[in-house]
Each structure stands twice: as C-alpha cells, then as structure tokens.
Amino acid sequence: MEVDTLQGAQETKNGENDFEENGSLDPVVYQLVRVEGDGTLVPPTEDEVLQIEQFLDDKVDLPSIDDVGNVEDFFTNDCMLLKEPDFEEGYSELETNGEIHTQQFDADLEVDRLKPSDDSLDIPSKCTVVHDHKPDKLNTEQGDNNIVHQDNASTETPKSTVLNDSCSAEKEKADACSRSVNNSSTGPSVSGVTSSVPDFSILRGEVCLDNLTIRELQEAFRATFGRETTVKDKLWLKRRITMGLTNSCDVQSSGCVVKDYKIVCKDAKHKLPTIEGLPKVEVEATSLVRFQVLGSGNERDTSSCSYYRSEDQQRSSNRLKGVSTDNDESEGTLQDEQGAAKRLRKPTKRYIEELADTETLDSTGKLSSPGKRAAHGEVLLRQRVTPLQEVDSLSITYPTRKDTFGGFSVHVPYASRMRRGRPRRNFISFLDDDPPVECPEVQMAVETMLGKDGEHVNHKNAEKKGGHIETAEKKGGHIETADNKEIRSIEADDICRTDAKTKTKRGLKRKHHRAWTLSEVLKLVDGVAQFGPGKWSEIRRLSFASYSYRTSVDLKDKWRNLLRASQTQLSPENDGVCPRKSNPSIIPIPPAILLRVKELAELQPQAGNLAAAIKFSGQSSKVAQGRGSSGFL
DNA sequence: ATTAGGG
DNA sequence: CCCTAAT
Known part of the structure; x- marks a missing residue:
C-alpha cells in the first residue's frame, strides 16, 4: 500500500x-x-x-x-x-x-x-x-556526451540555483565564472546561475581540503555537487570534492561549453590547446556546470561512476590535456607524494551506502x-x-x-536487498543457535578474571613506574611476574576468543580489551627491530607466540601508536605533561622504549618517518608541540 | 591471509 | 580495537 x-x-x-x-x-x-x-x-x-x-x-x-x-x-x-x-x-x-x-x-x-x-x-x-x-548512442563517449548534454541541458541547466553563497569575493569569482561559461548567453536562468555559484574558495584540491572541518567539507561538497550531504567522513568528502573538481576537466577536454542552457560540444580545436589559456575560474565554473548538467542522473550513478573512473581516467585526461591547473597540480603532487608513501584507499562501502541511505531521506x-x-x-x-x-x-x-x-x-x-553493513549491535547472540548455553557465564568469568589480572599487571607496572625503572634487568624481573599472570590468563583468553570468534563472525562482540603490558611492548619493539616494521605476522609468530590474543593487526596498531607516541611524547618541548595522567591504571610508556621506537622508525625504511611527516605536516604547528598523543600502555 | 590506514 | 580496502 x-x-x-x-x-x-x-x-x-x-x-x-x-x-x-x-x-x-x-x-x-x-x-x-x-x-x-x-x-x-x-x-x-x-x-x-x-x-x-x-x-x-x-x-x-x-x-x-x-x-x-x-x-x-x-x-x-x-x-x-x-x-x-x-x-x-x-x-x-x-x-x-x-x-x-x-x-x-x-x-x-x-x-x-x-x-x-x-x-x-x-x-x-x-x-x-x-x-x-538509446544504447546505440552510447558507443563513443563524445557522442554520448553530445546527446546527454543536449538532453540534460534542455531539461534543466539552471536548477542548481538554489545554492547560495554570501561571500563577496566568491561572488566576484562566481560572476566571472558564469560570464565566461555562458558566453553570449543571457536569460532568466543566467542570473540565477550567477547568483548562486557556489563557493569555490575551498575547492582547491586535497591539500586545502585537508585543513577543513567536516562541516566545511560538507559545504564544499554542496558547492561542488549542488546538494547537501550528511556524510561525515572526511576522507570521503575530500575524495568526492576533488573528484568533482577533477572530473570537471572532462568537459574541458571534450570541448564542451555551456550555451543557452545547453552544453554544446565545440570543435575539436577547442579541445586541448585552449585549456591552458583558460582562466582557472573558468575551469571551475565549468566543473560546476558539468555537475549541474551531467549530474542530473541518479546520484549513485554519478558518484560511483565518477569514482570508478577516477583513477585512470583522471590521469589520462590530465595527460591528454597536458596541462595542470592549480587543482591538478596540488592534488597531483599531493597524491604523488602520498601515493609513494601511502596506499590509496577507496571510499568505504559503508559510506557509500550511508550516503545513499541518508540522502534518500528528503526533508519530510x-x-x-x-x-x-x-x-x-x-x-x-x-x-x-x-x-x-x-x-x-x-x-x-x-x-x-x-x-x-x-x-x-x-x-x-x-x-x-539485504543490509550489507555490519549487523546492528543490538542483534545479540541470544538469538543465535550455536553458541553454547554456558557461554555467557564462562565468558563473564573469564573476563572478570582477566580484568583482575590486567589490573594486577597494571599495578605492578605502576609500581615500577614510581620506582624508577631504568635498567632492563629490573624491568625484566617485574615483567616476568607480569608475564606469568598473563600466561595464566592466556588460556582463559583463548576460550574467550574462540567464543568471541563465533560471535564476532556475526559482528557482535567486541574483543576484550587488553592493555598492552610493558613486556608486550618490549617484545613488539624487539620484533620490529628484528624483522622490521610491517612484518607483523612474522613478529607475531615468533615474538608473540605465547600471546595468542595479539593479532598481527594488534601489533601493527600498537606499533603505530608507539610511533606516534615517540614522535610526540618524546619531542623536546614536552615538559612531562601527561594528558590523562589522572588515570592511575594507564602507564606512560617509558621514554627509553619510546626512544628505541624512534630509533627504529628512523633507522628503518624512511617510509615510516616520511609518512608520519606527511601526515603531521597537514596539521603543522599544533603537532610540533606534540600535545596530541603520548604513549600509554 | 596479510598489511595498511582510517575511525 | 574495529572495519575495510588493497595486495
């Protein structure tokens, strides 16, 4: 009904x-x-x-x-x-x-x-x-664009006039944009477009986007695509926005211009060479128009398509143009830099779906x-x-x-159509058939025990902390006792884990949080020193054989944290101000270890340092002081 | 299955 | 820790 x-x-x-x-x-x-x-x-x-x-x-x-x-x-x-x-x-x-x-x-x-x-x-x-x-019209992109442009243009160019921006500087730019784009065209909608050209000041590619808040990114998104978004994922937003800007080049490369509500494909002569001469604003304006006009399809279409064609196509189109606008340049260099150091990551499915779902909701x-x-x-x-x-x-x-x-x-x-995302937390395992009946109790017992144990260990460490542990011997002694307790708990934890596994298969239970002990950290550091960072499975196999609850991912995460800690906590101007020191059960990592971490990080492939440097460079001055994170166990 | 990264 | 993409 x-x-x-x-x-x-x-x-x-x-x-x-x-x-x-x-x-x-x-x-x-x-x-x-x-x-x-x-x-x-x-x-x-x-x-x-x-x-x-x-x-x-x-x-x-x-x-x-x-x-x-x-x-x-x-x-x-x-x-x-x-x-x-x-x-x-x-x-x-x-x-x-x-x-x-x-x-x-x-x-x-x-x-x-x-x-x-x-x-x-x-x-x-x-x-x-x-x-x-018509399928037969879809063969060549050029032809397609033609058709689609006309089609869309005839329906609706000026629609996106809803967007509004007050910044006067932007307006100037906006005016310039619309003027250049619309050429000789005048008409009711032109003013509309003019008055509504979105704010491009923040659409300068990822470098700038990096510094924006989520809200600003959303604003930029709105400016780029002409619609609101509720997605709060920064990365996603950045990608979308930059994609939107980059894709704008396609219009350029296909030599299409907007005229009288229609996108007209100009002669090929207009294609490559002229772009260089075009003012940047024009490119941007064209990007806007392109999304106004071409984006009239289903959002998922445009999004996913522009995403999937983004990598190679953008590159090829850039190559085709043989030209780099400001956007291209900043974005390109950034991507090159990061591409060398980091793995590029595709927007998460979760967010795609999230977008689709949330945006499906209209105002009512x-x-x-x-x-x-x-x-x-x-x-x-x-x-x-x-x-x-x-x-x-x-x-x-x-x-x-x-x-x-x-x-x-x-x-x-x-x-x-099923829910693809992680199952809701509320769907608890009690509905499941396989978990053993005694599971809850066993697990509870285990967890309480582990909790006690962990506390014990932590207290030990705290004592050590207070007692000034500098020598490895001293530490070793303490650690051994700690390890004993840990070992005792490991078996129990195994039960816990296997039990949890059957549940986590359905994405229900969170792994019991286990604080990293000093000994573990040391083992990790040793392992990294021995096998190098990134060999987490190796390290886990050889150095963490007795710690079944530490997965390679855990090691990786911990190492990341250690690295971060060593970058910040160890930095010169950090007068022992320990955030979160109020919690006695959290023990700062001894500087000695952090030093080792740092040495390893510097010694090992520059990648680690470089990546960190890049990452931190985005936040510039703040991080220099390193108030961000300090190492805790 | 591992690894890398973002959250 | 979790989640997911990339490899």
Whole structure:
C-alpha cells in the first residue's frame, strides 16, 4: 500500500516538448499504479490519478525544487524509477560483463512498446521504469556526451540555483565564472546561475581540503555537487570534492561549453590547446556546470561512476590535456607524494551506502526515489522528456529496485536487498543457535578474571613506574611476574576468543580489551627491530607466540601508536605533561622504549618517518608541540 | 591471509 | 580495537 509509481505505457505526454530538439527521442509515457506491500500492483485511486495528473499538467514547465519535493512524495519508498547508466562507462562494462542483462532489457522494452496501451491493468508485471538512453548512442563517449548534454541541458541547466553563497569575493569569482561559461548567453536562468555559484574558495584540491572541518567539507561538497550531504567522513568528502573538481576537466577536454542552457560540444580545436589559456575560474565554473548538467542522473550513478573512473581516467585526461591547473597540480603532487608513501584507499562501502541511505531521506523524512534524488529539480522533467521505458520481467512479477554495483546501476529484486553493513549491535547472540548455553557465564568469568589480572599487571607496572625503572634487568624481573599472570590468563583468553570468534563472525562482540603490558611492548619493539616494521605476522609468530590474543593487526596498531607516541611524547618541548595522567591504571610508556621506537622508525625504511611527516605536516604547528598523543600502555 | 590506514 | 580496502 505504500507507493505510487509512475509507470510507462499509458498516456503519452509528448507534444509539449518544445525543447526536444531532434525528436529522436521517444515519447514519454507514464502509468500510475500503486504498489502493494507484497509487490503486487493495483490501479490507483482516483485521487491519486488526479494528483499526478494535476502535477503533470501544472508543474511541467519549470518545476521548482519545492515542486520536485512534492513530486518525490509520489515516488516514495518502493518506487522504481530506473535509469540506465547512460553515458558513463559503466554501460559498456555492463554489457561485456554480462552480469546485467541489458539485451534482455531491450527486448523487454520492445515488447512493452508493442503492447496496447489502453489498458493499464494489462501491464501488471512492471513496477519498474527504466530511464534509458538509446544504447546505440552510447558507443563513443563524445557522442554520448553530445546527446546527454543536449538532453540534460534542455531539461534543466539552471536548477542548481538554489545554492547560495554570501561571500563577496566568491561572488566576484562566481560572476566571472558564469560570464565566461555562458558566453553570449543571457536569460532568466543566467542570473540565477550567477547568483548562486557556489563557493569555490575551498575547492582547491586535497591539500586545502585537508585543513577543513567536516562541516566545511560538507559545504564544499554542496558547492561542488549542488546538494547537501550528511556524510561525515572526511576522507570521503575530500575524495568526492576533488573528484568533482577533477572530473570537471572532462568537459574541458571534450570541448564542451555551456550555451543557452545547453552544453554544446565545440570543435575539436577547442579541445586541448585552449585549456591552458583558460582562466582557472573558468575551469571551475565549468566543473560546476558539468555537475549541474551531467549530474542530473541518479546520484549513485554519478558518484560511483565518477569514482570508478577516477583513477585512470583522471590521469589520462590530465595527460591528454597536458596541462595542470592549480587543482591538478596540488592534488597531483599531493597524491604523488602520498601515493609513494601511502596506499590509496577507496571510499568505504559503508559510506557509500550511508550516503545513499541518508540522502534518500528528503526533508519530510520520507524516502524519495533514488532515481529522483540527485538532480534536484531536473529529473522529473527529464523523465518526461526522455524516453521512459519499462522493464518487463516477462513472467515473474516482482518489484525491483536499483542498486549500484561497481559503478553502474542494476536492478535487483527489491526483497533481496539485504543490509550489507555490519549487523546492528543490538542483534545479540541470544538469538543465535550455536553458541553454547554456558557461554555467557564462562565468558563473564573469564573476563572478570582477566580484568583482575590486567589490573594486577597494571599495578605492578605502576609500581615500577614510581620506582624508577631504568635498567632492563629490573624491568625484566617485574615483567616476568607480569608475564606469568598473563600466561595464566592466556588460556582463559583463548576460550574467550574462540567464543568471541563465533560471535564476532556475526559482528557482535567486541574483543576484550587488553592493555598492552610493558613486556608486550618490549617484545613488539624487539620484533620490529628484528624483522622490521610491517612484518607483523612474522613478529607475531615468533615474538608473540605465547600471546595468542595479539593479532598481527594488534601489533601493527600498537606499533603505530608507539610511533606516534615517540614522535610526540618524546619531542623536546614536552615538559612531562601527561594528558590523562589522572588515570592511575594507564602507564606512560617509558621514554627509553619510546626512544628505541624512534630509533627504529628512523633507522628503518624512511617510509615510516616520511609518512608520519606527511601526515603531521597537514596539521603543522599544533603537532610540533606534540600535545596530541603520548604513549600509554 | 596479510598489511595498511582510517575511525 | 574495529572495519575495510588493497595486495
């Protein structure tokens, strides 16, 4: 009973597409149906029909954002408006991979078209509407861009005028942008664009982005993509923003300019050479426009596609241009530097999904169709302008929804979509069948015991601390006693761990926290000295054979912390101010060890130091004092 | 399965 | 520690 869905095949709303230039596109058809909870379709009520029709009749011309919001109310939760990954590369992959049955779609579409369109109930099995560009137009990117540009431009260039920015300096720049971009064009929307060109001051690539707060990053995101985001992941935001900026170059390289709401592909002569001469603002402005215009597809499409094509394509496009804007340069060098030292990391799936989920919520808290979400006002209109086609699953009737797979969208049965993320913590193991009944008690006992033990150890260490341990011998003695206790606890811990393992397999239980003892730290340091940093599994095997609860990851983490500590706590101007010293059970790591760590870090491949240096360089002055973290056990 | 990094 | 991407 949830959803009203527009479904293709009924009344053709065709004639009023003045902006339809070449008429090669098929008429847009909608059919209104209601999707029941079980996925079946029923005819709409008269009210619903009236609402839709009224909307279509009244708001077609220039739907404002608000209007779109209204429309989106019709496309709530289960609405299936699907758009093929039009001009993006994903399309070809889609076909070649054979994972998605594109041909099948086409066939279905044909079948649908042949159907008589006068009986809405005749088309029971479709609850999916595919917004599809003609496949044959998708072959060359150039051609695709052409088509898509026109398509989108004709629908909606100025939509993103919602964005507003007050900074006057930015406005200047903005004006310049719009002027250069829009060339000779004037018109109602131009002013709109002008007044709303977002703030680019913070969009200078990752170097600058590094210093921004999450909020600022979100702002930048909004400026770049013309929509809000709720994602709080800095890395993700940075990537998205820089991606957005970098992708803008594609417009340049494809020689497209915006003119009269349309993106027109200029002659090839405009391509490469001229870019260099272009003011930077122009590039940025173009980037904006590109995302206004091209980004009108489904958000997931654009995001994932632009992501997946980011690495190589950006590089190649940069190479193609043979030019580096400020953005490119800063970003490039930064990436080169970091690329050498660090592994590049893809945005986490979690965040992608998080984004999708959160952004699916419109202001009213309702779920809006994924297909409509992204482009603000543009999509709806576009749906009417470009062909709407149906997906017919031939005999089987089931609702589908769009999902994103590796950068292109696919249809998946609605019911089959499962939560991919980590299971909610609240789903506790009591629902599970396999954990032994006595588990909770055993584990509790173990944990309490371990806790006591740990405390003991810590006290020992504290004593040692107070007693000024300088010599290794002294330490050794104490440590041995500590180790004994640890060993006693290890067996118990093994039980605990195996038990936890069966649970953590479902992502439920957190590993019992075990404070690192001095002896462990020493072992770790020794291990690193012996095998070098990074050989965590080796170290674990050989130096931590008796500590089954320390995984190689733990070692790695600890070493990272030690490194950090040695960088900060050991730094000259650190007058023994120990943050968190209030807690007696936390023992600062003896400087001697930190010194060793530091030596190792310096001695070993520069990578460690270099990476740290880069990392810390971002925060500049603050870290120099090193108030950040000091080593604790 | 390990390793690297971000949280 | 956890989580996840990269290798």
